[in-house]
Amino acid sequence: MRSPPPSPPPINSPTIMSTPPQHHHIDINPFTTFQPVILQDVPSEIQEDSAESQQVQPQEQQQEIYNLKSINSTIVIRQLPSQGLSFQLWPAATTLVTLVDCHNRCITTPLSAVFNGGDAIQHRGIRILELGSGTGVVGIAAAAILGASVTVTDLPHVLPNMQFNVDANAETLKLHGGAVEVATLSWGDTQNMEAIGREFDVIMGSDIVYHDHLYEPLLETLKFVLLKSEKKIVFLMAHLKRWKKESAFFKKAKKHFDVEIIHKDEPSNGSRVGVMVYQFVRKFRAKLNSKSTVL
Numbered sequence: 001m002r003s004p005p006p007s008p009p010p011i012n013s014p015t016i017m018s019t020p021p022q023h024h025h026i027d028i029n030p031f032t033t034f035q036p037v038i039l040q041d042v043p044s045e046i047q048e049d050s051a052e053s054q055q056v057q058p059q060e061q062q063q064e065i066y067n068l069k070s071i072n073s074t075i076v077i078r079q080l081p082s083q084g085l086s087f088q089l090w091p092a093a094t095t096l097v098t099l100v101d102c103h104n105r106c107i108t109t110p111l112s113a114v115f116n117g118g119d120a121i122q123h124r125g126i127r128i129l130e131l132g133s134g135t136g137v138v139g140i141a142a143a144a145i146l147g148a149s150v151t152v153t154d155l156p157h158v159l160p161n162m163q164f165n166v167d168a169n170a171e172t173l174k175l176h177g178g179a180v181e182v183a184t185l186s187w188g189d190t191q192n193m194e195a196i197g198r199e200f201d202v203i204m205g206s207d208i209v210y211h212d213h214l215y216e217p218l219l220e221t222l223k224f225v226l227l228k229s230e231k232k233i234v235f236l237m238a239h240l241k242r243w244k245k246e247s248a249f250f251k252k253a254k255k256h257f258d259v260e261i262i263h264k265d266e267p268s269n270g271s272r273v274g275v276m277v278y279q280f281v282r283k284f285r286a287k288l289n290s291k292s293t294v295l
């Protein structure tokens with residue numbers, strides 16, 4: 001039996017670090033532009049994605065504005081809450097945006113080793129793949145903040161809203177030398193994975209471990225990109241633990257990857273845990289060799 005969808009994102013409490021990007025939740029009138037009108041809460045129930053997700057009703061739209069301090073710019077993200085969980089912003093996404101924004105302003109952060117990479121990255125700019133991007137906020141913010149080339153991905157029905165958000169931020173992206181491409185990547189789909197390839201420095205994902213039937217396909221995708229690449233690719237995953245069963249995902253992942261927690265948010269909204277950011281890298285070959293020698 002499939003587990004229930006994740007609980008609603010506490011959209012109005014994204015403050016997890018001392019200097020987070022400011023994040024406003026505002027209704028929009030789709031017939032004007034992104035002009036803030038009134039404050040409104042997200043619905044208390046998060047639905048699975050609706051079959052009619054393409055038939056957007058104007059009143060169902062909301063926007064979030066993220067203030068990216070490190071580049072003194074904002075990005076705007078459209079949510080379509082009634083269309084399901086792929087069309088909403090999740091707390092882990094805000095954590096990743098905050099970390100990347102902080103990275104750009106501080107001398108050393110948990111992400112320094114990841115983003116300051118080798119000469120190749122310095123020379124050509126960083127290339128990022130985001131998995132299960134939803135609204136696209138993490139990829140769009142990372143592209144703007146780091147001047148990175150980012151591929152944001154998700155299931156096909158999620159892409160039009162993601163593309164809308166990329167287009168809405170085109171000027172900011174251009175100004176900061178960032179580029180965002182939208183592509184289908186259904187986890188575990190060989191054709192999709194081959195089309196996306198492995199030419200990335202960093203893989204990112206926020207709130208993508210929730211349904212247990214998705215653990216295997218997600219791991220297949222990570223194995224495809226991280227294990228078969230010639231270089232060391234890092235996967236950064238922001239995750240808010242909701243169910244005990246999620247430990248099965250980490251247990252499976254640890255067979256192939258070294259998994260390390262690089263950041264922890266303080267718990268908010270009465271939760272016992274806060275969002276955590278994990279770094280996955282493929283297990284070091286020498287370690288495997290020495291193990292097999294011992295055996």
Ligand SMILES: C[S@@+](CC[C@H](N)C(=O)[O-])C[C@H]1O[C@@H](n2cnc3c(N)ncnc32)[C@H](O)[C@@H]1O
Nearest residue numbers: 086089090093132133134155185186187206207
């Ligand atoms: C909880 S949402 C998180 C969205 C976004 N990363 C965020 O943090 O705001 C999970 C995302 O994973 C995507 N997803 C679910 N199953 C997937 C699959 N099999 N392949 C690719 N993406 C999938 C959903 O469409 C959704 O956008």
